[in-house]
Amino acid sequence: MSVAPKREAYDVVVIGAGPAGLAAAATSAEAGLSTLLLDENIGPGGQVFRAISSTPVTERNQLGADYWVGADLVQSLRASNAEVIQRATVWSLDRNLDIAVSIGGASAFVRAKRVILATGALERPFPIPGWTLPGVMTAGAAQTMLKSSALVPDGRTVIAGQGPLLWLLAAQILRLGGRIDRILDTTERGNYFAALPHAFAFLTSPYFAKGLSMMREVKAKVQVVSGVTELSAAGDGQLASVSYVAGSKRETIPADLLLLHQGVVPNVNLAMSAGIEHSWDDLQLCWSPVLDASGNSSVAGIAIAGDGAGIGGANAAVVRGRIAARAAVEALSPAEAAKLPAMAALRADLAKAERGRLFLDTLFRPAPQFRIPSGDTIVCRCEEVTAKDVLDSVAIGATGPNQLKAYRRTGMGPCQGRLCGLTVTELMAQARGKTPQEIGYYRLRAPVKPITLAELAAVPKSETDVKAVVRG
Amino acid sequence: MFKRSEQDKRPQVQIFVDGVAVAARQGDTVSAALLASGCDARRSTAVSGARRLPYCMMGVCFDCLVTIDGVGNRQGCLVPVAEGMQIEIQKGKREIGK
Numbered sequence: 001m002s003v004a005p006k007r008e009a010y011d012v013v014v015i016g017a018g019p020a021g022l023a024a025a026a027t028s029a030e031a032g033l034s035t036l037l038l039d040e041n042i043g044p045g046g047q048v049f050r051a052i053s054s055t056p057v058t059e060r061n062q063l064g065a066d067y068w069v070g071a072d073l074v075q076s077l078r079a080s081n082a083e084v085i086q087r088a089t090v091w092s093l094d095r096n097l098d099i100a101v102s103i104g105g106a107s108a109f110v111r112a113k114r115v116i117l118a119t120g121a122l123e124r125p126f127p128i129p130g131w132t133l134p135g136v137m138t139a140g141a142a143q144t145m146l147k148s149s150a151l152v153p154d155g156r157t158v159i160a161g162q163g164p165l166l167w168l169l170a171a172q173i174l175r176l177g178g179r180i181d182r183i184l185d186t187t188e189r190g191n192y193f194a195a196l197p198h199a200f201a202f203l204t205s206p207y208f209a210k211g212l213s214m215m216r217e218v219k220a221k222v223q224v225v226s227g228v229t230e231l232s233a234a235g236d237g238q239l240a241s242v243s244y245v246a247g248s249k250r251e252t253i254p255a256d257l258l259l260l261h262q263g264v265v266p267n268v269n270l271a272m273s274a275g276i277e278h279s280w281d282d283l284q285l286c287w288s289p290v291l292d293a294s295g296n297s298s299v300a301g302i303a304i305a306g307d308g309a310g311i312g313g314a315n316a317a318v319v320r321g322r323i324a325a326r327a328a329v330e331a332l333s334p335a336e337a338a339k340l341p342a343m344a345a346l347r348a349d350l351a352k353a354e355r356g357r358l359f360l361d362t363l364f365r366p367a368p369q370f371r372i373p374s375g376d377t378i379v380c381r382c383e384e385v386t387a388k389d390v391l392d393s394v395a396i397g398a399t400g401p402n403q404l405k406a407y408r409r410t411g412m413g414p415c416q417g418r419l420c421g422l423t424v425t426e427l428m429a430q431a432r433g434k435t436p437q438e439i440g441y442y443r444l445r446a447p448v449k450p451i452t453l454a455e456l457a458a459v460p461k462s463e464t465d466v467k468a469v470v471r472g
Numbered sequence: 473m474f475k476r477s478e479q480d481k482r483p484q485v486q487i488f489v490d491g492v493a494v495a496a497r498q499g500d501t502v503s504a505a506l507l508a509s510g511c512d513a514r515r516s517t518a519v520s521g522a523r524r525l526p527y528c529m530m531g532v533c534f535d536c537l538v539t540i541d542g543v544g545n546r547q548g549c550l551v552p553v554a555e556g557m558q559i560e561i562q563k564g565k566r567e568i569g570k
Contacts, residue, residue: 058479122530132522137525138529149505154475384522
């Protein structure tokens with residue numbers, strides 16, 4: 001189970017086995033490059049194709065045809081010579097393309113000629129009052145349990161937020177016999193007008209028909225409240241109720257489970273720790289890496305594919321994986337690259353897969369009050385730091401997220417800023433009257449996931465390493 | 473909070489939660505098994521002692537931290553259950569030696 005990599009060096013190391021990583025690793029290995037695919041999860045698929053090789057959901061239409069596409073990607077990967085290690089947590093990547101990976105509690109080190117990061121996305125923080133209560137989870141969390149363990153909500157369940165995943169999850173829960181009491185749609189009314197200029201591309205994309213039919217399926221069975229402008233969760237050590245405002249009406253409903261979702265954002269930790277340049281995306285409201293048309297980053301030899309390169313969805317992720325892999329093959333084995341689909345054809349595929357995205361991004365751009373909290377609402381879940389704590393620190397001189405660490409330890413807990421980073425940047429930007437780009441983000445460093453000191457101490461070391469730290 | 477779909481035909485796996493036998497299914501993560509079990513699986517945080525349950529189930533939030541087979545601070549959402557696995561709901565910080 002806990003097998004270390006077979007070699008010390010590879011032509012290509014792909015990190016993450018979601019749609020982009022699966023496509024990239026298969027393409028690279030088929031072209032004859034020695035390829036290693038490292039993935040943190042129990043099986044391949046990433047989030048969108050989670051548990052694709054093991055799901056207990058046997059009625060295929062319940063998960064939808066888009067899910068089962070993942071099985072073909074896994075099959076292509078298995079048919080290739082790529083070496084695949086699951087439950088492998090990459091905790092370091094540097095400019096020399098040296099990679100440290102923790103597998104079964106022991107660290108191994110590999111070197112690559114090219115690295116393709118396919119670390120995907122995570123759900124945008126949804127910092128409302130009470131979001132740390134037991135019983136409040138992300139919509140993605142519920143979907144993970146649904147796909148990998150055929151678990152569905154059976155208590156009083158409220159789903160709140162916006163975006164395509166929310167409707168897909170609701171449809172899947174209902175198909176599997178789960179319970180949803182109410183859906184609270186937080187999409188800002190003004191966004192419908194803002195998105196209008198992009199409507200044609202969306203209406204002619206596959207998203208439209210699928211989205212519409214899913215929304216109809218859900219609305220036939222669940223009460224949907226739209227135009228929700230305030231949202232909070234309450235309870236004593238456990239979620240008991242959800243309150244919201246829609247129109248001028250405030251309502252409180254009892255609940256056992258609240259599932260939150262307001263889109264996904266790139267999972268930047270590993271890329272940023274490798275020193276890759278990122279910039280603030282004011283439409284998607286997140287940090288995205290600065291990349292060329294082949295996915296190459298500002299660090300030579302490291303490309304990024306999939307949602308980690310900027311949110312584009314699963315279809316775009318697959319194509320971006322192939323583009324990044326083709327670029328690696330061109331660099332390392334040009335003769336083999338001639339046998340792959342031409343770059344121009346892949347870029348045309350990408351444009352097709354990205355059709356309609358601008359409409360979705362504009363329509364589902366989350367409202368400020370759900371991104372930038374106030375008062376006693378927790379911003380940093382790990383260190384339990386509130387919005388007021390952050391603003392108080394700004395008032396006495398904290399200038400950005402890195403200074404704030406010294407004041408409040410925000411971002412210094414185990415999640416390393418994944419659940420507070422965007423909130424801290426936007427909150428401080430607003431308080432200081434600056435742009436998020438000017439305020440910046442946490443300076444991320446290895447190890448990007450916590451590992452034990454015992455694991456570090458057990459790493460093989462040379463006599464020189466020992467001499468460097470031993471006295472006398 | 474969650475129930476299992478009837479179509480789930482995976483074999484059972486017995487785990488122990490604070491010493492009590494709990495039925496999980498092969499392929500469940502520790503966190504999924506705990507949430508499906510109906511046990512009070514709430515941990516308490518190291519900072520204030522506040523109660524928490526898993527939030528993201530995908531390895532990023534660390535609210536699923538749990539002691540597995542004597543090792544503390546494991547991310548329960550990334551570890552598959554195994555027959556006889558001993559799980560302790562972690563209260564506060566990881567203890568020294570665990």
